[in-house]
Amino acid sequence: MAMQQVSTISLLRNTLKQWRLTGDRIAFVPTMGNLHAGHIKLVTEARKQADKVVVSIFVNPTQFGLGEDFNSYPRTEKADQEKLQEAGADLLFLPAVNEIYAKHSMTAVTVPALSKLYCGASRPGHFEGVATVVTKLFNMVQPDISVFGKKDFQQLLVIRTLVHDLNIPVEIVGVETEREFDGLAMSSRNTYLTAKERLLAPELYRAICRAREAVYGGEQSLKSIERQAIKQLTGLGFMVDYFSICRSQDLQPATEDDKHLLIMVAAKLGSPRLIDNMSFAR
Ligand code: PAF
Secondary structure (H helix, E strand, C coil): CCCEEECCHHHHHHHHHHHHHCCCCEEEEEECCCCCHHHHHHHHHHHHHCCEEEEEECCCHHHCCCCCCCCCCCCCHHHHHHHHHHHCCCEEECCCHHHHCCCCCCCCCCCHHHHCCCHHHHCCCHHHHHHHHHHHHHHHHCCCEEEEEHHHHHHHHHHHHHHHHCCCCCEEEEECCCECCCCCECCHHHHHCCHHHHHHCCHHHHHHHHHHHHHHHCCCCHHHHHHHHHHHHHHHCCEEEEEEEEECCCCCECCCCCCEEEEEEEEECCCCEEEEEEEEEC
């Protein structure tokens, strides 16, 4: 079946209405385009869990800060359409900025306790932009389920929390991070890496794996494992924003008694800021 494509909310709703009349279960995968295998994994998961799959491509201006890469963010519509068609998406929603944000809109969605930590501390307003656009997209699509990558773990937690707190009737599904052959987490921003930086970039994932082994080993405190990882990454040329071992349920610093942990890292390597994480139980 050919994938449909719409760019207005009213056309989107017309199609969705027909599907709902026949009882179809609808899955939604929001993206900002420049699709890679990580996004396709989300679409494949959506395909497994629903009758119809809606994907949006919208580079959301409100989640980019001043001096960030909103204007230069890679826009690869034609290639994205082909990939989505091949992955079995049923409907692509490709709105313009003024379709999503009315001229004088004043409302924002925010999850303050989660949005000011980690990536939110370095990117003020980022998670408010994400929470607002995702809530708006949920209202437009009204999906039964929505699929997100665990690579953006903090984003996933913000979305799970807002869905719970605002009683939005959608099931949130988190999908494991897709990695390159050498462990680097797939990201649209990897295209900004120079050849030399690309060779170094998997060190982030290696640092996470080493830290997890050290946690399992139980000989060092969590703080000392964090410090060692930061030192190693800095020595390799990364500008580390944070390397943290925290509780996976609320991102608060882990104590020696916590069982469900998350190792999160964000670091700049040249111009791009890379993030990665791993959750595990001990
Ligand atoms: O993860 C992303 O691509 C974006 O943050 C999202 C969820 C599509 C919201 O703009």
